[in-house]
Amino acid sequence: MNAPSRTTFAPQKAAVFAKIEAMLPELEKIYIDLHSHPELSMQEIRTAGIAAAWLDKHGFEVHPGVGKTGVVGLLKNGDGPVILLRADMDGLPVKEKTDLPYASAQTGTDRFGQSVSIMHACGHDFHVTWLMAVCKLLSEARDTWKGTVMAVFQPAEETGAGARAMLEDGMVKRFPKPTVSLGQHVIPLPAGRIGYKSGVAMSAADSWEVKLFGRGAHGSKPQNSIDPVVMASATVMRLQTVVSREVAMADSAVVTVGTIQSGFNENVIPDEALLRLNIRTFKENVRQRVLASVKRIIEAEAQASGAPKPPEFSVISQFPLTFNDEAATARTVDGMKGWFGGDRVVAVEAASGSEDFGLFGTAWNVPSVFWVIGGTDPEVFAKAMSGDDPGAMPVNHSPFYAPVLHPTLRTGVEAMLAAAYTWLD
Template sequence: MALPSALLDDLATGMDALEDLYREFHRMPELSMEEHRTAERISEFLRGLGLAPFVCGGTGVVAELRNGDGPVLAYRADTDGLPIEEATGLPYASRATGTLPDGTETKVMHGCGHDTHIVTGLEIARLLATHREAWSGTVVFLFQPGEETAAGAAAMISDGLWDRVPTPEAAYGQHISPFTAGGVRLAVGTAMSMADSLRVTVHGRQAHGSQPENAIDPIVLGSHIVTRLQTVVSREIGGTDMAVVTVGTFHAGTKENIIPDRAELTLNIRTFEPEVREKVLAAVHRIIEGEAQASGAPAPTVEEMYRFPRCFNDEAEAEALLTAFRTELGEDAVGVAPPVTGSEDFGHFPDSLGIPGVYWFFGGYSAETVEKGIPGGNHSPFFGPDDVRTSLDTSVRAGLAALLTRAGA
């Protein structure tokens, strides 16, 4: 079923205002779990629709839109920015700053496009609140903080989210990506990987650089760990399984002639299947501990930084949405996507209730830009979608189509 013409006409009429709202949020990104101004602006907009938003999970915002009998559905949009200095050159580029948990001051930008997610969610809420004749039921809007650190969804659930709103029977979300605006891509089954990030501190014994016999060198130890970790995927994981093990940072020492007493590494691990995840994590821990023993060093300290769930698209629900998207956007605009190795904490919402969830992607760049080469994808300082109008039109229509597959009048 295509969307009612009244919804589409209203979307087209309001597009200038929607682009202005997008530019407003683009200019004011905030770091994960620090989205205070963002939450207030979202709440202000929702109150203007006659809704009663409330804060959940620190800086998350929840609003319930009731419209008679019918299914209860959840729609989620994430709201946080990234510690990146924007280099897009856009006239509305972010100049915002923030403070990281360790006290470091940083520039902040919406380098993953969460500004588009916010305004898409707000516009869907506006259209549904305005055109109640087009649907029936209840939509719970979840404006979630802290996606980039995997903290936000869990925080909202821990804050009693599902005790404060009706229980949804399905949950939906979407994400902008660096492909042609006007298109959507949807995976059936696994959509995005699980992720585990670890901070590893290896402990040695400090000594003068000229007297290594008096030291336990944590740099040599850490180097062996880094090298050995490369064999986890290449020698322990089957060729039909997906796993990525990345050592993202390695810090040690203060001076060239001092062997330090410790070194710190941070690791990022991606997998699609729970069994593979556990196998990789077990191998990583075994190697870290084994290399320390081989060096005669104390046991390393291993801390979990964050943990993303698998983002899994319920197969029956995903197939229904593919049909809805093709009807609304056209056959050529809709693609079935393979799983991607990026991660999302959206999965916490459907998983916590045992309900189907579906998460898809929409494009953000003009065909000309895609053809000559996109300057930067997600998490790049150059990430700046250049066909915002088409992108937002597509994301709003896709979100409405998803909701109306169950709640359409």
């Protein structure tokens, strides 16, 4: 997969793609270093420093500390379009179990004050490496394009806070309005393949924290208590009916309770329980109905249990729908097919995962295009898809998730470079 099946790029630009081969050893070292040193959301100080130093080295005007740990680099090269290229930087509170020689051993404190292991379990180390490579290539080949490249190294995608933080820090006023906003993500597809989806590409996501209130007592005297453990358990079970009984078959939604916490001792009935929920939807009317149903059920279960006061709700994170502009997607995909050929650039279904990337395009009111890069060994992928062994293919956020280094590394660089050239042409 080192050579394209066809190319519609001029020889000058094709020569820039050819330089990637010689860069791979350097990029591999960068990737391994980033993978070994993941940082949690809004704590990406080391990663941001690496990105900022790289941009400065390659002639970009560098703006660090945007939205706390975000970095924006501008490379102006005459009159022409402004293209925003985005990479997210944060890792996850996951203990790595890949057995890679460069597996992360990092630990830290998460946003809830918990001591956690940290891992690049979602491929953001690839994303940063890809964008760094493209910035170098475009900087060293300024005779092949005109316009402005805006490189955005974004914090806190995993919590949905990063893009908002950068925008709240004045991005729209501080930097030129892009012509288009472009981004990419590694996922479990066969390595070397690129996937795209016009229109709605990824779901909206809402995460809540809910406190349930009971009355504590001795474990031997449940009659003196209002047991929040039972209340929380009944709530979790009843929430399973939201999707199965309140969402139409033609629609889709996911309601996940990812955290349930209550008590510390087996013979003490506690007085509180905590739930953290994640809700994903593809339509705004479905989203509103599901959110209302979840709130109704939680409040009703508390009342049925005789809770001394109603539950308390707080929003942990909120992700918008990721929507790919149809015309911009068609143009970008045509450009990538011009390098890779149509057999490697394929249409995919909308993903149930979520992203905050679309907030940049919305803030400037410009089109966005977000596509995916395969990172799974093709044989492992084929086996998993056959149904023989679905567990053989770890997915994003798994402690075993480790995209194959090659050809994933090269493919991501080529895809972003092809997309950039398509708009800078």
